[in-house]
Amino acid sequence: xxxRKRKPNGSAPILEVRNLTTYFYTEDGVxxxxxxxxxxxxxxxxxxxxxxxxxxxxxxxxxxxxxIDRPGEIVAGEVVFEGDDLxxxxxxxxxxxxxxxxxxxxxxxxxxxxxxxxxxxxxxxxFEIHEQADKxxxxxxxxxxxxxxxxxxxxxxxxxxxxxxxxxxxxxxxxAMAMALQPELLIADEPxxxxxxxxxxxxxxxxxxxxxxxxxxxxxxxxDLGLIAEMADRVAVMYAGRIVEEVEVETLFKQALHPYxxxxxxxxxxLGAVKERLNTIPGGVPNLIDLPPGCRFAPRCRAREEYGxxxxxxxEPSLAEAKPGHxxxxxxxxxxSGHDAPLKPREAKARKKDRP
Amino acid sequence: xxxxxxxxxxxTIPVLLGILVVTFVIARLIPGDPCTAALGERATQSAxxxxxxxxxxxxxxxxxxxxxxxxxxxxxxxNSIRFHRPVSTLLLEKLPVTIELGVIALLLATIIGIPAxxxxxxxxxSTTDVVTMVAANVGVSMPVYWLGLMLQYLFAILxxxxxxxxxxxxxxxxxxxxxxxxxxxxxxxxxxxxxxxxVEFISNFFLFNSVITFDFVVLGDALKHLILPSLALSxxxxxxxxxxxxxxxxxxxxxxxxxxxxxxxxxERMVVxxxxxxxxxxxxxxxxxxxxxxxxxxxxxxxxxxxxxGVGRSxxxxxxxRDFPVIQGFTVVIAIGYVAVNLVVDIxxxxxxxxxxxx
Numbered sequence: 113x114x115x116r117k118r119k120p121n122g123s124a125p126i127l128e129v130r131n132l133t134t135y136f137y138t139e140d141g142v143x144x145x146x147x148x149x150x151x152x153x154x155x156x157x158x159x160x161x162x163x164x165x166x167x168x169x170x171x172x173x174x175x176x177x178x179x180i181d182r183p184g185e186i187v188a189g190e191v192v193f194e195g196d197d198l199x200x201x202x203x204x205x206x207x208x209x210x211x212x213x214x215x216x217x218x219x220x221x222x223x224x225x226x227x228x229x230x231x232x233x234x235x236x237x238x239f240e241i242h243e244q245a246d247k248x249x250x251x252x253x254x255x256x257x258x259x260x261x262x263x264x265x266x267x268x269x270x271x272x273x274x275x276x277x278x279x280x281x282x283x284x285x286x287x288a289m290a291m292a293l294q295p296e297l298l299i300a301d302e303p304x305x306x307x308x309x310x311x312x313x314x315x316x317x318x319x320x321x322x323x324x325x326x327x328x329x330x331x332x333x334x335x336d337l338g339l340i341a342e343m344a345d346r347v348a349v350m351y352a353g354r355i356v357e358e359v360e361v362e363t364l365f366k367q368a369l370h371p372y373x374x375x376x377x378x379x380x381x382x383l384g385a386v387k388e389r390l391n392t393i394p395g396g397v398p399n400l401i402d403l404p405p406g407c408r409f410a411p412r413c414r415a416r417e418e419y420g421x422x423x424x425x426x427x428e429p430s431l432a433e434a435k436p437g438h439x440x441x442x443x444x445x446x447x448x449s450g451h452d453a454p455l456k457p458r459e460a461k462a463r464k465k466d467r468p
Numbered sequence: 469x470x471x472x473x474x475x476x477x478x479x480t481i482p483v484l485l486g487i488l489v490v491t492f493v494i495a496r497l498i499p500g501d502p503c504t505a506a507l508g509e510r511a512t513q514s515a516x517x518x519x520x521x522x523x524x525x526x527x528x529x530x531x532x533x534x535x536x537x538x539x540x541x542x543x544x545x546x547n548s549i550r551f552h553r554p555v556s557t558l559l560l561e562k563l564p565v566t567i568e569l570g571v572i573a574l575l576l577a578t579i580i581g582i583p584a585x586x587x588x589x590x591x592x593x594s595t596t597d598v599v600t601m602v603a604a605n606v607g608v609s610m611p612v613y614w615l616g617l618m619l620q621y622l623f624a625i626l627x628x629x630x631x632x633x634x635x636x637x638x639x640x641x642x643x644x645x646x647x648x649x650x651x652x653x654x655x656x657x658x659x660x661x662x663x664x665x666x667v668e669f670i671s672n673f674f675l676f677n678s679v680i681t682f683d684f685v686v687l688g689d690a691l692k693h694l695i696l697p698s699l700a701l702s703x704x705x706x707x708x709x710x711x712x713x714x715x716x717x718x719x720x721x722x723x724x725x726x727x728x729x730x731x732x733x734x735x736e737r738m739v740v741x742x743x744x745x746x747x748x749x750x751x752x753x754x755x756x757x758x759x760x761x762x763x764x765x766x767x768x769x770x771x772x773x774x775x776x777x778g779v780g781r782s783x784x785x786x787x788x789x790r791d792f793p794v795i796q797g798f799t800v801v802i803a804i805g806y807v808a809v810n811l812v813v814d815i816x817x818x819x820x821x822x823x824x825x826x827x
Binding site for chain 1: 723724725727728729730731732733734735743746747820821822823
C-alpha cells in the first residue's frame, strides 16, 4: 500500500463543515444520520471521508450540496464555502453553485446518467445551465472533455446513450460532467465501489490527475482504507453520524488513535500474510434511531474493556486535539477527571507523552 | 422502424379476422332475432321466412359467415338490415362524430391528467396530492352513464337561465348548421362523384370543417356542445392517467440520475419537466393506448345519453335492433382504431426511450 506524499498544508480551508446535523423523520423514529459533523477541506487537497456503510458519509456529502430529500432534513449546522454559509443561501443561489463551483460524482455511474439523453447532451447541459453557452460551442467543449477523461473516439461517443457505455466509461462521463466548469470542490461519493478493480485504478488515477492539474479540492468518500492511503492527503473517519478521528493520512496509518480506526486498519488484509481469518470489529453500526448513551462506539470497543472505562457508556467524548493536527473523539485521550474511573497508568503515560 | 410498423400491421390481420368471427357469432347469440326486431312482435312466420330469405339469414350459419368474410375482404360490410343502406356509408357518416368526441376527451384527459399527476408526485403527501388523488379515485369509480346524466342535470336543468347553461345534447344548437367545406368553397362535388364519400366524411368533423371554413360561430357552438359529453367520457381516463403519472413520476424522482440533474445545478422545475417527465412518460403512454378501448366503450353510453349520432350510439341501436351487418362492421372498425392507436403507442416508445429498439 503506497502512501501518497502529502501536499504542503498551509493553505486556508475552502470548505468548513460545522456541527452539520441531518435527520430523517421516518415512521419508525428520527434517524440521526449525520449528528454534529465537523471537518474542513483545504484548497487543492484531497480529504478522505471514511467509514462503514450506514455511518452517514453519503448523507454528509449530500447535505453539503443541500440535496437532501424528504423525509430528510438538515436541522442544524453550517457549511461554510469560501466564506459563505451554504445552508443560509436562498435555493436560487445554491442552484448556481451546484455543478459550477461544487460538483459531485456518485457510486452508481450507470444509473446516475439519464437514460433518455445522449451523454453529449448531458455534458452540454452543464454549460447551458451555467454559461448560457451556444449549443455548438458547448458540444465541442463536451467532446473535448470526453477526450480529456480518456473516452476513445469522443466525437461519436458523445452521440451514444448511457446504456451503451460500460460502468467505467459512465464514471468517466460523470467526471467529465463534474469537471466541466473546473469546480473548486469535487465530492466523489464512493466513485469506484461499483467498478472492477482494474477500472477502479484508472478512475482514481483520473481523479488524482484532475486534482493535480486543476487544483480542485476533492472530498473522497469511501469505505476502502486502501483507497484512502493512495489518494487522500487528510482523513476524517466517521462512525454512526459523527467524526471520530481526523488527521493527516500518514499519521493515520502509522498511529491511529481511535479504537475504531485501529480496528479498521487492522482489518485490512495484507498481501502475502497468512491468516486463518481476517481481523474484524465485532458487532455492527448502532441503530441510528436509538443510539447508545455515551460513546457510540462503546458497545463494540475492545479498548474500553481493556482499560475498564465505565464513562464511555455514560458520557460522550468530544472531538478534541489529542496532538497538534490530530483530532480524536475518545475518552482514552480526553481528560475525564470529575467523572468516575481514574486513568490507568498506561493512558496517563500516553497522554503525557502526547502533550507538548 | 418502417419494417417494425409493417410487421405489426401484418400481425393485426389475424387479430382482425378473429374479431370478425367473434362479433359474427356474438351478434347471433343475442336473444331475439332480426325479423321480430324489424317487423315487430306479431310478424307472421311466413313474413319472417320471406324477410330472412331476403336478408340471406335462412342459410346455415357457416355459409353466412363464409359469405360475410368474402364480402369484407372485398371491402363490403354489407347493408344495414334496418336502414337498407351500406354499412360503409353509415360508418362514414357516424365515425367523425365519435372521433371528434374521443379526441377531445383524450386531449382533456391528457392535458389535465398528466399535470395533475406530476403535481401530486412533486408535492407528495401534501394537500394538493391528497385532494388530487381523492378526486382521481372518485373519478375512476364513476360510471360514465351516471356522470353523464348528473352533468346534464346540473348544467342543463339546475343551471338553466344562468350563463353556465349548456344544452343536454346534440352537436349544434337548433337553427345552426355546419356548412360542408366543399360547399363553402364553391366546389361542385355531386353526390354521385367518387370524391363525395371522402369530402362528406371530412366535412362531418364539425370542428375541423368550421376551422377551415372560418365559421367561428359553428366552431364555438360545436365546442360548447362537446363540453359535457367529452367531460363525461374523459373522467375515467383522466383519473387513471393522473394516478399512473403520479406513481411513475414518484419512482423516477427517486432515481440516481435525478440526483445527478440536481447536482448539476438544474432548477427543480427543469429537473421534473426535462429529466423526470420523459422517463416517467412510458407507462403513461401505454395506458393512453389502452384507454382508447375505454373511450370507445364509453362512447356507446355517452353518445346515447347526449343524443350524438356517432358510432357508439349507432352500435347501441344496431344491437337492440339485431342489425347484424352494422354490429359487425362497426365493431371491426372500432377494433382497427384500437389496434392503430396501440401501434402508434408502440412506435412512440422508441422515441421516448432510446433503450427500446423496435426490431
